[in-house]
Amino acid sequence: MTEPILSIRDLSVIFDIRPRGAWPWTPSLRLHAVSGLSVDVAPGEILGLVGESGSGKSTLARAVVGTVPVTSGEIRFEGSDLAAMSPQDRRRHRRNVQMVFQDPLAALNPRMTVGDIIAEPLITHDPATPRAEVKARVREIMDRVGLLPNLINRYPHEFSGGQCQRIGIARALILRPKLLICDEPVSALDVSVQAQVVNLLRELQSDFGLSMIFIAHDLSVVKHISDRIVVMYLGRPMEVGPAEAITRTPHHPYTQGLIASVPIPDPRLERARDRPLMEGELPSPLAPPSGCVFRTRCPKARPDCARAVPPMEVVADRHRVACPYHEAQKVLQQA
Template identity: 55%
Template sequence: MRPAARRRERRPPVPETLLSIENLSTVFELRGRSLFAKPVELKAVSDVSFTLDEGETLGIVGESGCGKSTLGRSLLRLIEPTAGRIVWQGRNLTELSDTEMRKARRDLSIIFQDPVASLDPRMNVGKIIEEPLKVAEPSLGRGERRRRVEKVMEEVGLAPQMINRYPHEFSGGQAQRIGIARAIVTEPKLIVCDEPVSALDVSIQAQIVNLLKSLKQRMGLTLIFISHDLSVVRLVSDRILVLYLGRIVEIGPRREVFQNPGHPYTRALLSAAPIPDPKIARSRARTALEGDPPSPINPPSGCAFRTRCPIARDVCAEAPPPLFTVGADHRAACLFWEEVRAEGTAVA
């Protein structure tokens, strides 16, 4: 008998890098107070770089006004970035014409923060969900478009019989399901979720988060999940990106960032996040953030966080710190990251 052939070891497939952001910056020019005053620059996003793999969920967190939503919309060119490259599956989106960008957006979609305000009150649900199909696939007939609309309505938990109703007839949670249906009707590969549950009640938040996780598995979606709520981000994300005044201060795997952060700002955010276990909540150390974030019009020199940082030194004012490697696929922009990590676990 012939000896049995040795089975080759099955290696897990290497995920494809779908999106690569390179030195992205978005600057808004604001008019001065008087007619002859020079315009001033507001740096909403500054020199941001990261990659996103197929099937991954990247959580972007930070305080209000840190540039999270601007970054998400700049990635889709809903806001035109000032500098940098957005490479989507090998194509630089910043070099595409408006016509080419409209075609590319079939694979790129967004869910907005305010579920009611993002829906046109003059259009019924069917027309709202159908609208992206008319742009992305103009060759589809009316019957096929309706079939697709009814299908995605069922997928997000809405009865197809609601297709002729108007946005004011729905609750906030139902309105967000309409927004999700509109986002997935073109069968995109990437969805930017711009604070999709922040305007909803806690019980409804859980339903929407579970729906997004289910759709990700069924459709093979890649997500960018923007939120200021760390408890929600922890449920859905594979990696965490922490933004402060438009700059990345930390990025890494979810478990690493939550358990052993390398930046004092991340540690402060984590210490403020609620923990359901009262014993852990009472025993953990808390880091209170003092003052408000500085203005992006006139940011501090060096590290932008230094004006609120409990471990800042004179050297922090000299230049913005680079992202130091603090662990496996884990980087933090702090000169004293070793001191931060020496404090131990932030969140169990």
């Protein structure tokens, strides 16, 4: 078996929060943004991360990039432990792992031209690159992401949302990273543009041989691009498996609830549907439920779900579920 490019083991990221106006001696609160997550990304694989707001998706992304400290557990990139990297290795890591963000326009400096925005990471990492070469590489990557190279001297506000996201993608790819993390890259775009950007990312992934982590709230977006999917809830993994298995035969009640919350366009199918909807509000991450964190909203919860965090059980090849009472559910029509 090929070695994973990224290997995450039992990762936890805890933020210490000081409530506003608290006395200096008041202990800070501990917010578990990510807990007990283990997953690998193979070379050339696209891993989808899905879950409601606050489930720890962006924190996980930032921990992999190295901008958020890991509280416990391990992240290995190409076999090297992130926590033990020398400053030189960290620089190489930052070059190898690039991010694309949600709000394309907000992520771009409005006072820089598109050419300068895209060139910036290249100039920062390889300051000796001749100007002519920088320009040639910017034009080449613009063309590759579907932007006309003769727009190189324009400013971000002159572009549409979809084009701004292409600029963000070009900027992330100019250093030829090995892993691209896309954090909700299409959530801020019109539905008609979302598919174009998802298709572009898929094409680029294949042409450049990239590995990718693709984050979204919406399982119906993630399933189109991912090889495997991690479903997260309140910082914990609920179900991890091949995209096909997760979307066609989900086992975890949370995954089933996420799929059921997406309406089916055909009204007859929608009416005929058995929908195990989730109840209630998302609990505060500062006071997560004991045992299974999903139990306060789980239609299948029983008293012993409060006792201990359910371990991940293997249900099929590379398919794991954190629920001892899981049951496969056939999805009528994919979400």
